[in-house]
Every structure is written in C-alpha cells, then in structure tokens.
Amino acid sequence: MNTLYHYALSPFCRKVRLSLAEKKIEVGLVEERYWERDPDFMRRNPAGKVPVLKMDGMTMSDSAAICEYLEEAYPTPNLLPRDPKARFEARRLVGWFDDKFYHEVTAMLTGERVNRKVMGTGYPDSSNVKAGAKAIKYHLDYMAFLLEDRRWLAGNDMTLADFAAAAQLSCLDYTSDVDWNRSEAVKDWYAKIKSRPAFRSILADEVPGFTPAAHYADLDF
Structure with a gap:
C-alpha cells in the first residue's frame, strides 16, 4: 500500500x-x-x-x-505541458504559490489562526494576520489577471499550477479567509477545480477544534 x-x-x-x-x-x-x-x-x-x-x-x-x-x-494524465514554454509557465506558477503565496498569505492566516493552536505554539500574531489579509487581495487580483485570457492559470489546460494554487486556497477557505466576491473569474476557476473528483477527500478533511466554513465543501459555494 x-x-x-x-x-x-x-x-x-x-x-x-x-x-x-x-x-x-x-x-x-x-x-x-x-x-x-x-x-x-x-x-x-x-x-x-x-x-x-x-x-x-x-x-x-x-x-x-x-x-x-x-x-x-505516471504521465497520464499529464499535469505539466509537453511544450517547454508552457511547461516553464506552469512550473513558474507552482513556485509562485509554493513560495510567495505561502509565505505572504497561508503562513500568515492559516499558520497563525489554526496551526499555532494545533501545535501549541501560542496565540495568533495579529500583525501577521493583518499582513496576510492584505496580501491575499494582491494575489487574488494577480490570479484574476492571469485568467483574463486563459481557461486555467498557466494556459488553456489544467496543470500542476492549478493544484498548487487550489491547495493553498483550500486551506484558507477552511477558515473562510478568501473573499470569493473579489473576482468572479477566480471564484469560477475555484468552483471548477473544486468539483473535480480529486478534490473529494480534501473537502472531507476536518481539523479537531476548528469547524470548516459552511460553504467549504459546497461545490456551488
């Protein structure tokens, strides 16, 4: 196994x-x-x-x-494009969400509001929470910009970049830290990826002591 x-x-x-x-x-x-x-x-x-x-x-x-x-x-289905330029763009965005988004947003919100309590490392740092709440607006706007002329974040096909982004946002959505009204394009993108069978087990996750947001597992928000 x-x-x-x-x-x-x-x-x-x-x-x-x-x-x-x-x-x-x-x-x-x-x-x-x-x-x-x-x-x-x-x-x-x-x-x-x-x-x-x-x-x-x-x-x-x-x-x-x-x-x-x-x-x-296990190349089927492929999550990185075959074309080198398209593959670069997907990898670039994976790096964006794994590094920049995580440190500026997820670590500041989920890290402070949930992980500190779970790990027993003290109370949330309000300055970090404020910084994360401010930074997520920039990142959602950047995603909206990418989706202006793309079906998915890195191009017209779903890639690992979409999973990297959705992984971050789903953690934040657990505690209702995403303003889905900020961008209809980003909300539609997340609804589309959230409805995939691959997402089912993630939407079933629960962290003891923290109840997920009411809309967390709702495929129609």
Missing part, C-alpha cells in the same frame, strides 16, 4: 494528494504531527517536514520533487 504522511491543512500535502488522486493512484493517508519530531518520522525525512510519500519502494519527501516524480513515472 502506498502511504502518504501528511497534515490536513498543509497546502504542500494537499498539492501531492491532488496529483495522486488526479492520476488515480491509491494511497493511504497517515496524519503526521510533524512538529513533534517523532524519531520514526525524522528517519523518513530528516528535514522534519510533510509530505512524505512511501511508494515504488522509495520514501520520498519535498512536495515539488514528489510531484515531478509522479509526473515522470
């Missing part, structure tokens, strides 16, 4: 889960309290981070490396 060690509100774990599900690769989920640095988990990934995927006789870490492996080993 393939096994994914994950944390429910980790966007990086969600990105891998979406990729696995889209490629119809069955995997068992093991919730990992990675911040406790359990010795067995640290042996699986000395970096002490999730996700960690046990598959094909390997123990793999780092969401970007895992997704690249899945794309090469």
Whole structure:
C-alpha cells in the first residue's frame, strides 16, 4: 500500500494528494504531527517536514520533487505541458504559490489562526494576520489577471499550477479567509477545480477544534 504522511491543512500535502488522486493512484493517508519530531518520522525525512510519500519502494519527501516524480513515472494524465514554454509557465506558477503565496498569505492566516493552536505554539500574531489579509487581495487580483485570457492559470489546460494554487486556497477557505466576491473569474476557476473528483477527500478533511466554513465543501459555494 502506498502511504502518504501528511497534515490536513498543509497546502504542500494537499498539492501531492491532488496529483495522486488526479492520476488515480491509491494511497493511504497517515496524519503526521510533524512538529513533534517523532524519531520514526525524522528517519523518513530528516528535514522534519510533510509530505512524505512511501511508494515504488522509495520514501520520498519535498512536495515539488514528489510531484515531478509522479509526473515522470505516471504521465497520464499529464499535469505539466509537453511544450517547454508552457511547461516553464506552469512550473513558474507552482513556485509562485509554493513560495510567495505561502509565505505572504497561508503562513500568515492559516499558520497563525489554526496551526499555532494545533501545535501549541501560542496565540495568533495579529500583525501577521493583518499582513496576510492584505496580501491575499494582491494575489487574488494577480490570479484574476492571469485568467483574463486563459481557461486555467498557466494556459488553456489544467496543470500542476492549478493544484498548487487550489491547495493553498483550500486551506484558507477552511477558515473562510478568501473573499470569493473579489473576482468572479477566480471564484469560477475555484468552483471548477473544486468539483473535480480529486478534490473529494480534501473537502472531507476536518481539523479537531476548528469547524470548516459552511460553504467549504459546497461545490456551488
């Protein structure tokens, strides 16, 4: 059995889960309290981070490396374009959401409002929450700009870039931190990707002590 060690509100774990599900690769989920640095988990990934995927006789870490492996080993359906220029754009946006969006938004909102309590690291830092609430407006506007002449974020076909973005936004949507009225184009894009079968297990996630927003699992918002 393939096994994914994950944390429910980790966007990086969600990105891998979406990729696995889209490629119809069955995997068992093991919730990992990675911040406790359990010795067995640290042996699986000395970096002490999730996700960690046990598959094909390997123990793999780092969401970007895992997704690249899945794309090469299981190319159907492809989540990265064949054309080099289009592939670059998809990879560029994966990097945007994994790095810039995560640090400016998800870490500031989900990280402060949920993860601090779950991990027992204190109370939310209000200055970080305010910074995240401000930054998400910029990112939603950038997504709206991309979608002006594209069906999906990186072009006319759905790619890993869409999963990287949806993984971040779905964590934020759990606590109702996304203003879906800011852009009809972004809302339509998310509704489209949220309705995919690959999203089902993610919409079923629940974090003890935190009730998801009423619309979280509603495919029609």
